[in-house]
Amino acid sequence: MANGKINITINGIEATVQKGSYLLQALRDNGVAVPTLCHHKDLTPSGTCRLCVGEVEQRGKKKLVTSCNFPVRGEIAVDTESERVETHRRVLAEMYLGRWPNVPLIQEVAAICGATDKEKYRSELTDENPKACILCTHCVRACDEFIQERILDFAGRGIKRHLTMPFGEVDPHCIGCTSCAYVCPTGAIEVVDDMNHPVDPQMIRDFGMRINAEMAMLDKDQCRMREVGTANIVDVMDAYDLLPVHNYKFGSHENTKNIDSKILKARYYTQDHPDGCWKGCSMACAKAVDGFELRTGPYKGDRVVVDGPEYETAAAGANMGCFDADFIIEWNFYCDTYGIDTISFGTCMAFVMEAFEAGVITTEHTGGKELKFGATGAVMECMHEIAVGEGFGVEVGQGIRYLKEKWIRELGADADFLQDIGMEVKGLEYSEYVCKESLAQQAGYTMAVKGPQHDEAWLIFMDMVNNQIPTFEDKARALYYYPLWRTWFGLHGLCKLIWNDIVPLSNKNYEPQVAAKVPDHVEDFFRFYEGMTGEPLDEEGMLAQSARVHNLQRVMTRMLGYGLRKDDMPPYRAVGPVTAEEYESRAERYNKQLEELAGFDTKGKSTEEKMKAIREYRMDQYNRVVDAAYDKRGWTRNGVPKIERLKELGIDLPRLVEIIKDDQE
């Protein structure tokens, strides 16, 4: 049959089921009630309780199978009401009842199976506790599948089988996620300590577990966070021409294969367990490299553990033209050890390299270092110089804005060129995404209060690939909602990755504009808030809370002398091609855009003429997006919150109004 469907007979009635699905699911989908003890919807079936049996007839042979772990592969007939099945179930249920007579779940299942006699199998094993452990293995599987740990397991055989932690002691590897307690059907595992005293711990657990179960089931087909962490997008970004290469000149490179997630997984990553950064989260996005032998610096020759590399670190390698995984890991280690941010350093170094190749600086200025793209050794030298506080590295360590000013002042360098290629806004270096083809992302970066940090980087796909927010108003709406949403969950200590790096299957049922928000996860986050504080929250309430903080931040930047439109202006490299080399490398794209969108006839025009035209077109578009976004946010044309907006948000405090009153229109 088409689409992997298969015909089977259930209790004499024809039914169509998905090939390969488990029989229990097929039965339940067709309205057949089946008693179970060890089955759990979010866990792989274990087939231990044997209550879910059915009598299956295949090629003339009949046999009893446990339906929860029996995959339907061929055309079968199944009977769940036969004498044999009913007797099997009843006897089993009587035995369970004899052993755990007061556990409500057992009583319920026994009633379904027609077992009423509590005395028949009573013995010295009988446990009168209504919260007794019934050996269903839910907790063991949850710990294994959600957390990838085996903290809990069974010890002893036969009637002596019981649940325990290794050596009967509390295991320090237990991350306290409470998954085991959550899936326990009897209450045998109890949570005794609720840190932070939430108003409704059960609510938080209910919604948190939904996310943990999704991770266990969906991650392997979605972002592979557990396998390779955020580095999974090195490959994706390269494929979509978004991976920064040579100071954001290009979006992909033939050597990306040397640093992508495949190579990192095959040759380097060792850790695949949650690192406990967020108590109870089972995503396990953190990766580590064990036993890595350092080749430079004060720890040369030592074998060390390296935390990473994450996407941004690997991508910064590409940005510096260093497609060398050994280098990236060594550099990652020393950045961590010296307390240096890999993004800021990588982006700054990429700028230095371009300036070096363009002749703005020479070995005379770099202390003899040939700082061309790909110069891994020279990058490490600069790095160690930052740490000891001498040499050219000290200057690199002060960032792009500092270097631009210094080189213009002292070397008479071309100020326009440096402004175009120095990837910083508000003094912060760009994170590692090429945003030339996404207007919304360009503005998302520049308008972020803290500068172009990777927090704001997710509008690229919505805008550039999906064309989901085509008009300026659409983009302005996205530039309103998403930064506020991000600000909100950041303020509450919630992580972005569990919001949209694993998305529930149900997300496919929403139309794309809504799906982009991952509404079910937004709902989960609101429930975390409610469980913690006792107050319900919806989108409107969230936006109001967040907008207060966001506007307060904007007023504060004004107080510090920034916060005007000029501070939201990007280097042109973030918007379009600065050099002829860049234009030519994507000439087809740019020519097409000029012809179709800008109404510019490219025939017979030189690259310089076309570059000038596309620059005018793109900067005009950029300014229009900013206008629309300011307007939507209730800010002036110059990017300052209007006093009415502060009133609306209830934060028109005299001290704040004082700061912005001269900037009003």
Next chain:
Amino acid sequence: MILVNNRDKVEWREGMTVQDVLDAMGYDYALITVTIEGTFVPEHDYETCTVPDGSKVGLFHLAHGG
């Protein structure tokens, strides 16, 4: 001709499936939602669901990372 995401044109051919359109666009991203004329197509139908000539196809990538 098929119009993808209201912008990109893909040459149509007889029997073209959703998977063929994804391949033609070079999209192999994990979190893509597909619609044909606004109607959602589930993932297990990508190989079998054919796309009529002149259709508007939505290939929506959910953002992730960072």
